[in-house]
Amino acid sequence: xxxxxxxxxxxxxxxxxxxxxxxxxxxxxxxxxxxxxxxxxxxxxxxxxxxxxxxxxxxxxxxxxxxxxxxxxxxxxxxxxxxxxxxxxxxxxxxxxxxxxxxxxxxxxxxxxxxxxxxxxxxxxxxxxxxxxxxxxxxxxxxxxxxxxxxxxxxxxxxxxxxxxxxxxxxxxxxxxxxxxxxxxxxxxxxxxxxxxxxxxxxxxxxxxxxxxxxxxxxxxxxxxxxxxxxxxxxxxxxxxxxxxxxxxxxxxxxxxxxxxxxxxxxxxxxxxxxxxxxxxxxxxxxxxxxxxxxxxxxxxxxxxxxxxxx
Numbered sequence: 001x002x003x004x005x006x007x008x009x010x011x012x013x014x015x016x017x018x019x020x021x022x023x024x025x026x027x028x029x030x031x032x033x034x035x036x037x038x039x040x041x042x043x044x045x046x047x048x049x050x051x052x053x054x055x056x057x058x059x060x061x062x063x064x065x066x067x068x069x070x071x072x073x074x075x076x077x078x079x080x081x082x083x084x085x086x087x088x089x090x091x092x093x094x095x096x097x098x099x100x101x102x103x104x105x106x107x108x109x110x111x112x113x114x115x116x117x118x119x120x121x122x123x124x125x126x127x128x129x130x131x132x133x134x135x136x137x138x139x140x141x142x143x144x145x146x147x148x149x150x151x152x153x154x155x156x157x158x159x160x161x162x163x164x165x166x167x168x169x170x171x172x173x174x175x176x177x178x179x180x181x182x183x184x185x186x187x188x189x190x191x192x193x194x195x196x197x198x199x200x201x202x203x204x205x206x207x208x209x210x211x212x213x214x215x216x217x218x219x220x221x222x223x224x225x226x227x228x229x230x231x232x233x234x235x236x237x238x239x240x241x242x243x244x245x246x247x248x249x250x251x252x253x254x255x256x257x258x259x260x261x262x263x264x265x266x267x268x269x270x271x272x273x274x275x276x277x278x279x280x281x282x283x284x285x286x287x288x289x290x291x292x293x294x295x296x297x298x299x300x301x302x303x304x305x306x307x308x309x310x311x
Contacts, residue, residue: 013040013107015063015093026111029087031080048076048084062093063104069093074114086118087111123286149197151239182216184209184247184257191223195231206247209255209309218287219257225280226259226303234301235264255309261300269296 009025020043027034030046047055055075062071070092077085089111093104149162185206196202211219227236227243235241241264247257261267280303284290290307 007112009111009113011043011109011111013091013093013109014105015107016105025113026109029077029079029085029111029113031078046077048078051075059091062091062107065095069095085113086115088114119286123283181213182211184211184216184219184255187211187216187219188223188245191220192227195227195236201236201242203242203244205245207249209247209249215288215309218284218290222257222280222284222305223259229301230261230264233265234267235261237264249309250306253308254306257305257307259301259303261302264300266298267296267301268298 007025009027009029010023011026012021013019014021014037017037018040019037020040021035021037022030022032022043024034026032027036030043032038032043032046044052044056052075055073058071058073061067062069070090072088072090074086074088077087079085089109091107091109093107095104146158146162150158153161185204185208188204192202223245230236230241230243235243242262244260244262245258246260247255250256280294281292284292284305284307288307290305292306293304295302295304
């Protein structure tokens with residue numbers, strides 16, 4: 001009863017028969033049948049390939065008669081549907097006290113699903129890096145906005161046109177409150193207000209879609225990252241560049257959001273993936289379960305994000 005409340009699953013290990021018997025909870029995490037013996041190799045094959053060597057090294061140490069009888073390992077597993085989960089496992093073996101030199105014959109493992117905790121930790125780390133990334137981008141954005149203002153108006157009017165945009169940029173660097181719902185269109189427009197100088201630079205189209213607070217934060221961060229890249233390298237880095245932003249429901253409970261650039265310099269894929277790429281891809285996956293795709297087409301960058309959204 002206590003183990004059920006704690007969310008802990010158990011496996012029994014027979015080192016003589018070389019088998020493992022998972023209970024229902026462990027079987028779900030490892031993509032196996034519950035309470036059915038499988039070979040240790042089959043069980044270990046459900047461990048993520050990137051983690052397998054480290055786990056097996058720890059198990060070998062556990063089976064060494066000169067080492068401790070308990071180990072603790074954290075690793076990923078692959079479920080039957082192909083999804084990845086994080087688990088923490090404490091493994092213990094039982095040795096023959098009358099014959100200390102003999103290999104262990106049986107063991108047990110207590111396994112806890114820690115996926116939510118790991119994803120929350122990763123999300124926090126990404127947010128810290130996003131703050132550092134935004135700070136690094138501020139000067140570049142300010143210089144680009146200054147150039148855009150200078151070439152679209154009289155020099156003597158520069159300061160009165162530039163200063164409000166700097167103040168607006170400072171306001172828009174603040175994320176939406178995570179407790180407040182927001183309309184997607186308003187979220188996009190607010191995030192872009194300090195970047196867009198002329199109406200011809202931007203075309204927005206999409207139905208009214210309500211976002212909860214955390215969703216609004218994610219979309220604001222994505223749009224800010226795309227806009228920063230556009231003024232530094234893309235469509236908004238030169239006169240005549242335009243960005244089309246579209247969003248819609250696909251009929252299957254998915255919100256589809258696209259950002260398409262036109263009229264900028266010729267686009268090539270970057271030689272390395274910076275933190276901005278993590279914001280546009282991994283961050284949306286961790287926070288809202290989104291799937292993102294970035295296409296570096298010669299005539300302009302195209303970004304597509306799909307995420308679950310209740311209508």
